Structure formats: structure tokens, C-alpha cells
Amino acid sequence: xxxxxxxxxxxxxxxxxxxxxxxxxxxxxxxxxxxxxxxxxxxxxxxxxxxxxxxxxxxxxxxxxxxxxxxxxxxxxxxxxxxxxxxxxxxxxxxxxxxxxxxxxxxxxxxxxxxxxxxxxxxxxxxxxxxxxxxxxxxxxxxxxxxxxxxxxxxxxxxxxxxxxxxxxxxxxxxxxxxxxxxxxxxxxxxxxxxxxxxxxxxxxxxxxxxxxxxxxxxxxxxxxxxxxxxxxxxxxxxxxxxxxxxxxxxxxxxxxxxxxxxxxxxxxxxxxxxx
Amino acid sequence: xxxxxxxxxxxxxxxxxxxxxxxxxxxxxxxxxxxxxxxxxxxxxxxxxxxxxxxxxxxxxxxxxxxxxxxxxxxxxxxxxxxxxxxxxxxxxxxxxxxxxxxxxxxxxxxxxxxxxxxxxxxxxxxxxxxxxxxxxxxxxxxxxxxxxxxxxxxxxxxxxxxxxxxxxxxxxxxxxxxxxxxxxxxxxxxxxxxxxxxxxxxxxxxxxxxxxxxxxxxxxxxxxxxxxxxxxxxxxxxxxxxxxxxxxxxxxxxxxxxxxxxxxxxxxxxxxxxxxxxxxxxxxxxxxxx
Numbered sequence: 001x002x003x004x005x006x007x008x009x010x011x012x013x014x015x016x017x018x019x020x021x022x023x024x025x026x027x028x029x030x031x032x033x034x035x036x037x038x039x040x041x042x043x044x045x046x047x048x049x050x051x052x053x054x055x056x057x058x059x060x061x062x063x064x065x066x067x068x069x070x071x072x073x074x075x076x077x078x079x080x081x082x083x084x085x086x087x088x089x090x091x092x093x094x095x096x097x098x099x100x101x102x103x104x105x106x107x108x109x110x111x112x113x114x115x116x117x118x119x120x121x122x123x124x125x126x127x128x129x130x131x132x133x134x135x136x137x138x139x140x141x142x143x144x145x146x147x148x149x150x151x152x153x154x155x156x157x158x159x160x161x162x163x164x165x166x167x168x169x170x171x172x173x174x175x176x177x178x179x180x181x182x183x184x185x186x187x188x189x190x191x192x193x194x195x196x197x198x199x200x201x202x203x204x205x206x207x208x209x210x211x212x213x214x215x216x217x218x219x220x221x222x223x224x225x226x227x228x229x230x231x232x233x234x235x236x237x238x239x240x241x242x243x244x245x246x247x248x249x250x251x252x253x254x255x256x257x258x259x260x261x262x263x264x265x266x267x268x269x270x271x272x273x274x275x276x
Numbered sequence: 277x278x279x280x281x282x283x284x285x286x287x288x289x290x291x292x293x294x295x296x297x298x299x300x301x302x303x304x305x306x307x308x309x310x311x312x313x314x315x316x317x318x319x320x321x322x323x324x325x326x327x328x329x330x331x332x333x334x335x336x337x338x339x340x341x342x343x344x345x346x347x348x349x350x351x352x353x354x355x356x357x358x359x360x361x362x363x364x365x366x367x368x369x370x371x372x373x374x375x376x377x378x379x380x381x382x383x384x385x386x387x388x389x390x391x392x393x394x395x396x397x398x399x400x401x402x403x404x405x406x407x408x409x410x411x412x413x414x415x416x417x418x419x420x421x422x423x424x425x426x427x428x429x430x431x432x433x434x435x436x437x438x439x440x441x442x443x444x445x446x447x448x449x450x451x452x453x454x455x456x457x458x459x460x461x462x463x464x465x466x467x468x469x470x471x472x473x474x475x476x477x478x479x480x481x482x483x484x485x486x487x488x489x490x491x492x493x494x495x496x497x498x499x500x501x502x503x504x505x506x507x508x509x510x511x512x513x514x515x516x517x518x519x520x521x522x523x524x525x526x527x528x529x530x531x532x533x534x535x536x537x538x539x540x541x542x543x544x545x546x547x548x549x550x551x552x553x554x555x556x557x558x559x560x561x562x563x564x565x566x567x
Contacts, residue, residue, distance in 0.1 A: 124506030127524070127543050134528040134536050211400045215510050218402050219525050234406060238514070241406065242414050249410075252403035259398035267394065 016268025023261035027254070031076020040067045042074035042228045050244045060246040062236065068246060071228040072254050078229045080258065082140050083210040086147035091202045093148065094155025099194060101156065102163035103186065113156075120153040126212055133221045140229075143213055143222045151205070158201055159194050166193045200273070204266045207259050214255055230255045337527075337535050344538035347523055352542070355508050355519035358435045359501070362442035366450055369443065374451035374493075375486055378458025389455070396448040401441065401507050405514040408441050438515050442504055453496050457489040464488070491558040498554020502547035 059068035214231030223229035237247030509521035
């Protein structure tokens, strides 16, 4: 066990993958479990406003007298959880659509869907997400819906390109000659070979989505007060930046922690894939 | 593009109510509705909209009654000026850094470089911006915390910090790509020829190393221009710059859809144009690139 672990770490990219996933899991576990062991609730007023960091409150108190550490941890489900949903739905839907596009022989269907994909990808993601908020209204769950409606396009494009390559491979031809049904070929032979690439992209997309969720909240378009969310907390702290730096810096550092953990993993994985 | 164009039309929010207040006199509400063309069915509205658009008329704001063209004309230059500044800065910073580190290519240096740039890239721009404000506006009095005023020399005081932050992010991305392609270029045979022929260093670095390595970065730059237009939405909100991104956020918050639609259209046009120009420039630099 230990030897295998050491082997894993010694191979190229191993350090990045291990360090990144440890950092990420640490934050996720502490964050999701925080209501169990933190002495305060995230919306509990426990003292005077804007108290500087001390041993009792390591990250200080915010303008209403809420414990910043508690809020930073309570924001984990909002940020990482929402981002996780906002990555998995588009991943599943987009990959299915991409495979269907590659299989489809209906020219009209293919060209319509492809122009929709190009239309969505023509805009910067944040801009079009903001425009969608104006349609659906602000809120964290609307953000998941918006991300699903927009981000599938990127996954569909990746999956389609990959599926076209896979469909021309010899093993697909072999499966067809062995008389396997179309359904079996698509589910057992095409899909697993397509998803590996989409999954790799999903991990790097995770960073982008966390930044978009917190960015939208920063603009007041996703999480609404009193919900704890890093972007919204940074936006709240903006007014008090002169007298209370801790309101901004700690949520921001946590956000960086999550993003850096993920980018370590992405870099490690891509290095490993390039060399094998 | 017209798909997202149409999406905005089906918004649930009622702009007439926002403009007149909740307890407005019903007759006035009806007349304003007629004036804004909101009493007709959605399809007629969309058709009318499309017709006006072909004439170059993007409609007027439902909240303030200002023409969308006017809003864009005032706010776009502010956004473009600091984006232009930041790209200028990014070129000046990223090209030497990428070339020199790529040429030298020693492991400790490259690792430090990669670590620093990945931290910069992974950090959301609004947090970098807040740190910038904290360091330069609160700790030292080098830049105003937020606001905007006036014309050319005066506005630099407000623009330099947002531009510098954008520069930082851009040069991290660009120098990374440049470094990778410089490392590739180094192995090409013409580089060896250049060394053997004893080409002067300045000429060698510009034409033998930089020029062939630039194509991927140029494509990236055109993509990044679109991405940093997206980023402006946040940076302008942080610094309260009255640019096009902040207009968009405000329009979204007040359900002002002609403005949202108009600005969105501009963003779409700019992004598409930029990526096309980027591909052309990459082709001009390196004829092996296929458009």
C-alpha cells in the first residue's frame, strides 16, 4: 500500500495530483462538516461589529458581528457544492449531446445544434451568464440552471470531436463485425472512450465555475444575504476595506486555496497524460 | 447569437412597474406600455426589434429613457481605454519574461515561474483587485479607492490600477504560453543555423526566437481580449468605473432589457471580430497555421 502510494507520487505529476487533492479534500471535508463542530451558526450575531482577528475569533467578526471563520467554512457547500452541480450537469448532458451529434446522420439536426453551440460559445461565459440571470432572476440554484444551459455547449463540442475520432477506431469496427447491437457499441465502447477527455476538461472547468459562482455572487447576482458565500462576503467587505481588511482577505484566500488546489490537480494530471 | 437575443425578451420582470413605482395609476402604466411597445405579443416585439436593429437602432433604456447607442458610446471608451492599457502592459511584460525564461530554461526558475503564474491565474480577478486596492489605495495613497472623472490626463489616475491588475493576469497567461512555444522553437534547426551564422543577439532573439514562437500567443491574446471583456464586468464593479460592464450589471439588476440586449450584442460582435483578427494575425506570423 505504502509502496504503491510512493510509486504514484514519484511518477510525473504525482506531486501535483496528491497535493492538490489533499488541499481540496481538506477544505471540502472541513467545510461540509463545519456546522457539526463550529460553536456558532453562520448567521449568528455574537458580538460588536468589525472586531479584529484574535485567538477567540481567528478571522475576526464582520460588520454585523458574525464570526468570519464560521461564515468562510459555511460557504463551502454554497461554493464548491454549487460548482460541483454546475459542472456535473453540463458534463453529462453535453457529453450525451456530443455523442449523439457524432452519431447522427440527420444534417438539419446536426447543423442546428452546432450553430446553437457556436452561438453560446461566441460570448464570454460570464457575460452571457449575467444576461441569463436577468431572465431567471438571482439565486444559487438558478446559477446551476444557467451553468447547465450554457456550459453543455463546451462539453458537447469536446465530446463530438472525440467521438468522431473514436467512431473511426478499429475496435469499433471490430465490435460491429462481432454483431454487437448499436446500443451496446454506443454505451460500452464509444462512451467510455469519449468521457475520459471530457472528465479532464471538467476538472479545469471546475475552477472556472467556482470563479463564476463567486463572481456572480460578488456582483449580487447569485447568493443573497444572509447566505454565506465567498464572493458575496468579499463584496460586503469592499465597503469596509479601509478599516477591516479581514472581511475581504480571508474569504478571498479560501477561494484561492480551492482554486489553487484544483489547478495543481489539473496540472499534475495533464503532465501525467502527456508522458504516458 | 439571436438565440440569446430572443431569450432576454421572455423575462418575467416588469420594467414598467420598476419605472413608475408599484402604486402607479393604471392608465399611465397602460400608456407607457403602449409607448414602449410592450403591449404587443412577443413575436411582434421581436420582429420589430430585429427591424430596428438592421437600421442600427438598439432601442432606448426602459428605466432612464436614454438611447442604448448613447449608453454604449459613453461607456465603451472607458472600458476600451483601460483594456488597451492593460494589453500594452501585458505585451511589455510578458514578451521579455516568456522569451528569457524560455531561452534560459533552468528547472528551478521555470518551476518558480510556473508556481507564481498558476497562483495568479487561479485567483479570481475581483480578489486580486481587492488586494490591489488594499495595498495601493488604503495602505499607500497612490490610487483613489473608487470613482472616475474627466478626460485624458485626469482619468489615468483612476484607470492605472484596474489596468495594472488586468495586466498582471494577462501577462501570467500570455508568458506561460510564450514560454512553452519558445522552448519548442529552440529545438528547430533554423535556430541552430542562426547561432552558427553568428547573428547579432537582438536580431537573433527577435526574428529567430520570438517571431516563430508568437503565433499561439497571438491566438491566445485575441481570445483573452474577449475573456477580459467578460472580466471587466467585475473589475468595473470593484472600482466603480462607469464602463460598459457596469452598465450591463446595472441593467440586469433593474430588468432593463433593451440595454442588456444592446450591450450583449456589442460584446458578441467584439468577441467574434477579435477572434477572427487573431486567427488572421497568427496566419500572418506563421504560414503553417491553418485558419
